[in-house]
Amino acid sequence: MSNTATSSPTHRADLPKEQRVFRTDVHGLRGLAVFLVVIYHVFVGRVSGGVDVFLFISAYFLTGTFVRRMETGKPIAAVGYWGRTFKRLLPPTVVVTFAILAATYIFLPPSSYVPMLKDAFFTLIQGENWWLINQATDYYAADRTAASPFQHFWSLSIQGQVFLAWPLLFALLALVLKAWERRFPPKSQHQHNIRVWGTSGIAIGAITLASFIWSVIETSADQQTAYFDTFARFWEFGLGGLVAIALPLIAERTDTLHPNSPKGRPWRFALSMLGVLALVSMGMLVDVAGKFPGWLAIWPLSAAAFIMVMGYNPILSSKPLQKLGGISYGLYLAHWPLLVLTLQVLEIPKAPFWLGVVLVIASLALAWLITKFVDTPFRRWKWAGAKTHRSxxxxxxxxxxxxxxxxxxxxVLDAKAKKLELAAEINNPGAEVLNDENLYDPTNDPNVTILPTEADLPNDWFDAGPPCQKEGAPDTKEWKGASCNTSRQGRITGNNMLVVMGNSRMEQTSAAILPTAHKHGWDVMELTAPGCAVGMNNHDRCEPFTTQATAYLLSLHPSAVALQTTYVDENGDEVVNQGALDIAAKLRDAGIAVIATRDIPRLKTNLSSCAIEHAEAPSENCVEEIDPSIISDRPDGEAIANGGFFALDLNQSICPDAQCKPIIGNTYVFLDERHVTATYAATMAGIVDDQLSNEGFAW
Structure with a gap:
């Protein structure tokens, strides 16, 4: 590099002033973007585009910083940048993390502790977005009570990852530029600057284009993953970087489009407000659920870029929006956990208007506190910022x-869980005592706790895992209580996948199948809707679900499907489920193995409630006798044999010898009159394994 380019690194005479002014309009835009996120989260439940603008602005300033360093010949100093940046960003994150964990401990049940700690861990290492992908999180879920209070850290994690990668990119570009100018020295500072802009623009442009193409493809194929995918979001940062590079070129050719220029302010303000209107209106005009971050994300980013190019907007530069911009980071950190934890404590899926207003005001107050007592002190800490090693x-x-x-x-929690798991194997064998006469049965031991505990019993439902995330999966929002969940992490394929299809009674049976499937290296998916027995409840609600679920299975082509081919009606009578057998035949003809499961007994009383009421002698007071035919030969036996299906019958383990007891193996058997507990069902895993093995089922 020639002396012209390097000997006077502080000479900026020919650099556009745009790069040296504080952009109050951009600062206000940042505040507006975050406030839109808050309003849409609390009141609307849609994507606002505010997060995209927030990321865009971050890249704008980030890129501008490194471009100016390259212009003046200063080293990129990646380590110093990382230190200064994360010195400021991490303390508020840690404070909010501790606050969420404390609120979880105080207000939420112990079952939430482990998931929260995992979220906290990935939040602190800037990887929450990848953890959410691993958990197949549905960002668009309407019920916020199922969301994690840490979920909003997905965008900050992506931002943190970009903050780590961007300096490395510019360090590489600086090396390339240095080698170029060593061979072809620039004739002037201006020529050097043009090379900086060109090199940076080409590199960032290529990355932006590649990321945008990937974003469109992945959003179309797997939107839930794309929403949190760093590589599908990289183009939003890249676009902000391109604007940072382009604005000096624009300002160089006209002094009208310059933040400090008095020229054209009326029309610049009017056009800037069009950008603001475009940003604010997007979430109201278009329901973008399932479409972000694909091509539709161009809308809010273009609006933001338009505002930046105009360079003049007294509304965005007004004191209220400047204040909002000043607390925007704290506001983003505070609003989501406050909203989610409040809804979880109150057990409501959405905040009513009055509560939403309270939450917004409280979020603003917390944001001010975070900014004043955490963010600002660390940001202005001169001692820490004076030296790279200190920051x-x-x-x-x-x-x-x-x-x-x-x-x-x-x-500590993992060790405790392991201890309880080992104790449960001894103290709560459940159905295993029916198959091993030498196994100790602690049912009558007063010193041993019956599982699930009385507190957990009402909610002892089986959960296969995160929601399905494959195109064509039934939209469970259409059917109240329906679920399409799977134990498989990441992308779903049919290979070594066993799908349990049916009603909520079949859902509980999944708890008996899952351990066996995992033992053989398979995963389980539950595709269920309450009250929708496959082939039987063909009313307006269930028939569409069954039709869509069947089509999905034929598309997914899992290795096996389990469904109930008998049906026990409200009177306790068992009949052949011909509709299910017809669906089973379709699946079999498609090359899918079918496990023909027998429906379980229906009781007249809630035996678990009876056992709790008569805790001194539940076996004497709470036994219900059922029709012996329900545990004898199956009415669909001939159809199973002729159809080439695999039979599974758990009724003898649920009501041995037609005697339904509330407790077996120190485990509550029944959740209510119609369902077994997930805890007891899990103890029947060995029985499932033995029966399917005897049937010749090949795992």
């Missing part, structure tokens, strides 16, 4: 302070 040390210590209690708590 890096502060960032690392902050992460350590956050991670240490999280990791310790996780270890």
């Amino acid at each position: 890096v040390a502060v960032a690392l210590v902050t992460v350590a302070i956050g991670l240490t209690p999280v990791v310790i708590a996780q270890s």
Whole structure:
């Protein structure tokens, strides 16, 4: 590089002033973007585009920083940048993380502790978006009570990953430029700047284009993953970077489009407000669920770019929006956990208007506190910012302070869970006592706790895992209580997948199938809707679900499907389920193995409630006798044999010798009159394995 380009690194005479002014309009835009996120989360339940703009603005300033360093010949100093940036960003994150964990401990049940700690861990290491992908999180789920209070950290994690990668990109570009100018020295500072802009623009443009193409493809094929995917979001940062590079070129050719220019302010303001209107209206005009972050994300980003190019907007530069911009980081951190935890404590899926107003006001107050007492002190900490090693040390210590209690708590809970699991194998064998006469039965031991506990009993439903995320999966929102969940992490394929299809009674049977499937290296999917027995309840609600579920299975082509081919009606009578047999035949003809499961007994009383009421002698007071035919030969036996299906019958283990008892093997058998508990069903896994093995089922 020639002396012209390097000997005077502080000479900026020919650099556009745009790069040296504080953009109050952009600062206000940041505040508006985050406020839109809050309003849409609390009141609307749609995507606002505010997060996309927030990421866009971050990249705008980030790119501008490194472009100016390259222009003046300064080193990129990636480590110093990381230290200064994360010194400021991490302390508020740690404070909010601790606040969420404390609220979880105080207000939520113990079952939520482990998931929260895992979320906290990935939040602190800037990987929450990948953890949410691993958990197949549905960002668009209408019921916020099922959401994690850490879920909003997905965007900050992506931002953190970009903050780590961007300096490395510019360090590489600086090396390329240095080699180029060593061979072809620039004739002037301006020529050097043009090379900086060109090199940076080409590199960022290529990355942006590649990421955008990937975003469109992945959004179309697997939107739930795309929403949180760093690579599908990279183009939004890239676009912000391109704007940062383009604005100096625009300002160089006209002094009208310049933040400090008095020229054309009326029409610049009018056009800027069109950009604001476009941003604010997107979420109201278009329901973008399932479409982000594909091509539709161009809408809010184009609006933001338009506002930046105009360079003048007194509304965005007004004091209220400047204040909002000043607390925008704290507002984003605070609003989501406050909303989700409130809804979870109150057990309501959505906040009514009055509560929403309270939550917004409370979020603003918390944001002010976070900004004043955490964000600002660390940002203005001169000692820490004076030396690179100090800022890096502060960032690392902050992460350590956050991670240490999280990791310790996780270890303690894991050890406790392992201890309880080992104890349960001895103290709560459940159905296993029916198959092994030598196995100790602790049912009558007063010192042993019956599982599930009385507190957990009403909610002892089986859950196969995260929601399905494959195109064509039934939209379970259409059927109240319906679920399409799977134990398989990531992308769903049919290979080594066993799908349990049917009603909620069949759903509970999944708990008996899952351990056996995992033992053989398979996964389980539950595709169920309450009250919708496959082939029987063909009314307006269930028939569409069964039709769509069957079509999905034929498309997915799992290795096996389990469904009930008998049906026990409200009177306790068992009949052949011909509709299910017809569907089973379709699946068999498609090359899918079918497990013909027998429906379970229906009781007249809630035996578990009876056992709790008569705790001194439940076996004497709470036994219900059923029709012996329900545990004898199956009415669909001939159809199973002729159809080439595999039979599964758990009724003898549920009501041995037609005697339905509330407790077997120190485990509650029944959730209510119609369902077994997931805990007891899981103890029948060995029975499932034995029966399917005897049937010749090939795992």
